[in-house]
Amino acid sequence: MNLTLRVWRQAGPSEPGRFETYEATDVSEDSSFLEMLDLVNDGLIRRGEEPIEFMHDCREGICGTCGMMIDGQAHGPQARTTTCQLHMRSFSDGDEIVIEPWRAAGFPVLKDLVVDRSAFDRIVESGGYISVETGSAQDANLTPIPKDDADRAMDAAACIGCGACVAACPNGAAQLFTSAKLAHLNLLPQGQPERSRRTLAMVGVMEETFGSCTNYGECEAACPKGISIDFIAMMNRDHRRALMTERRGA
Amino acid sequence: MATTTDAAGATTRPTPFLLVLYRSALGKKYLMAVSGIVGLGYILAHMLGNLKLYQSPEAFNAYAEFLRRLLYPILPESGALNLLRAVLVLALVVHVVAAAQLTALNRRARPERYRSRRDYVVADFAARTMRWTGVIVLLFLAYHLADLTWGWVNPAPEGATVYDKVVASFSRTPIAALYLVANAALGAHLFHGVWSLFQSMGWSSPRFDPVRRTLATAFTAVVIGGNLSFPIAVQLGIVA
Numbered sequence: 001m002n003l004t005l006r007v008w009r010q011a012g013p014s015e016p017g018r019f020e021t022y023e024a025t026d027v028s029e030d031s032s033f034l035e036m037l038d039l040v041n042d043g044l045i046r047r048g049e050e051p052i053e054f055m056h057d058c059r060e061g062i063c064g065t066c067g068m069m070i071d072g073q074a075h076g077p078q079a080r081t082t083t084c085q086l087h088m089r090s091f092s093d094g095d096e097i098v099i100e101p102w103r104a105a106g107f108p109v110l111k112d113l114v115v116d117r118s119a120f121d122r123i124v125e126s127g128g129y130i131s132v133e134t135g136s137a138q139d140a141n142l143t144p145i146p147k148d149d150a151d152r153a154m155d156a157a158a159c160i161g162c163g164a165c166v167a168a169c170p171n172g173a174a175q176l177f178t179s180a181k182l183a184h185l186n187l188l189p190q191g192q193p194e195r196s197r198r199t200l201a202m203v204g205v206m207e208e209t210f211g212s213c214t215n216y217g218e219c220e221a222a223c224p225k226g227i228s229i230d231f232i233a234m235m236n237r238d239h240r241r242a243l244m245t246e247r248r249g250a
Numbered sequence: 251m252a253t254t255t256d257a258a259g260a261t262t263r264p265t266p267f268l269l270v271l272y273r274s275a276l277g278k279k280y281l282m283a284v285s286g287i288v289g290l291g292y293i294l295a296h297m298l299g300n301l302k303l304y305q306s307p308e309a310f311n312a313y314a315e316f317l318r319r320l321l322y323p324i325l326p327e328s329g330a331l332n333l334l335r336a337v338l339v340l341a342l343v344v345h346v347v348a349a350a351q352l353t354a355l356n357r358r359a360r361p362e363r364y365r366s367r368r369d370y371v372v373a374d375f376a377a378r379t380m381r382w383t384g385v386i387v388l389l390f391l392a393y394h395l396a397d398l399t400w401g402w403v404n405p406a407p408e409g410a411t412v413y414d415k416v417v418a419s420f421s422r423t424p425i426a427a428l429y430l431v432a433n434a435a436l437g438a439h440l441f442h443g444v445w446s447l448f449q450s451m452g453w454s455s456p457r458f459d460p461v462r463r464t465l466a467t468a469f470t471a472v473v474i475g476g477n478l479s480f481p482i483a484v485q486l487g488i489v490a
Binding site for chain 1: 267270271274275276277278279280352355356358359360361362363364365366367368369370371372373377378380442445446448449450451452453454459
């Protein structure tokens with residue numbers, strides 16, 4: 001299949017960007033979206049031009065590095081699929097595909113399709129962990145956890161931090177990411193001692209950079225891991241409770 | 251409650267809880283939800299009370315008089331009414347100011363638009379137009395008060411009863427149409443707002459979640475259905 005790509009090219013963080021048009025010819029419908037870009041880049045390198053910069057790592061849909069806006073949809077048209085797992089059979093011969101980086105104040109563009117997602121790291125650093133004394137591992141099943149709780153915590157832990165939720169949100173809000181990172185700890189016994197402090201800290205850091213939730217639900221639709229906005233409601237509840245109970249500075 | 255520590259290490263007075271709440275964007279959303287709930291209670295009571303329009307002019311005017319003498323003589327005449335008005339004004343101010351500040355925050359958080367055709371995937375019309383329906387309802391509210399509370403733009407003669415004022419106002423077709431448009435905007439605002447407040451307040455559970463949409467739809471249908479019926483009834487001559 002032959003495709004026309006309109007790709008956002010931007011030389012650096014403070015450089016002006018623009019769309020460039022590229023022809024992708026003889027693309028196999030079995031190739032992934034990133035493999036298609038690899039072939040385009042191969043052609044660019046052979047012609048002595050700068051290849052299109054994009055992020056990728058595992059290429060099996062679990063690392064969360066390969067996000068990009070494809071025809072206005074985060075990770076492209078196929079639901080619950082990362083860009084690397086999107087295959088060209090989702091497109092038709094002769095299609096024009098518009099490819100852009102995530103756009104949000106929290107995700108400044110570094111180059112072409114690559115954005116800086118370290119704002120997510122700052123949210124996690126502020127409380128997305130549990131403090132435990134190291135030592136020998138405790139016996140398995142020493143801490144009983146109801147199956148439902150374990151399942152819900154696992155659903156939240158499926159978040160790969162790709163940033164599609166922020167990219168899809170008209171408010172540039174990181175509620176879905178933050179609430180998933182909170183919920184996978186706040187739902188489990190191990191997360192309880194630091195629950196209030198964690199919630200206040202992570203919400204605080206989130207609000208320094210990202211927007212506010214208007215309950216559009218676009219994040220849930222864009223999430224390649226199908227994280228539910230129920231976790232956002234849980235975060236709101238935990239945050240209110242934490243504000244009322246936590247004695248900061250005491 | 252948060253406390254602050256000054257340079258010398260001495261603990262100063264704790265920051266009031268509401269201020270701590272208001273400083274965070276999540277807190278502004280709680281306050282928008284709470285002030286929204288106050289508004290919902292008022293809107294429902296307003297619609298139910300106005301159904302007296304169908305009973306008789308006397309019943310309707312007596313209801314208006316009852317509101318003025320609510321809790322009298324415990325409170326002075328119009329005392330309870332003015333207290334309720336104060337609560338409503340406060341709720342409205344909180345709702346509008348928080349919305350404006352959050353909108354500004356969201357614009358800053360998403361300064362650049364997508365150049366490609368970026369359409370909403372799941373967000374419905376009501377959710378996307380909250381800011382506009384909110385503004386329309388606010389402008390309408392100003393007119394509505396000038397019309398029927400203060401009487402500045404009401405066509406009824408001086409000293410007319412509340413019933414006569416309503417009929418005089420709704421008899422003008424453009425004004426009846428204005429009420430229909432404003433209620434359509436209010437309906438869209440409620441349809442998203444009633445559902446949305448459960449998310450903002452964190453009122454979510456597997457059993458309850460499917461009911462939230464139904465509740466929002468039913469509330470909107472009842473309130474807007476009732477509100478729309480008044481100008482239509484006057485226009486059709488059912489209420490005259």
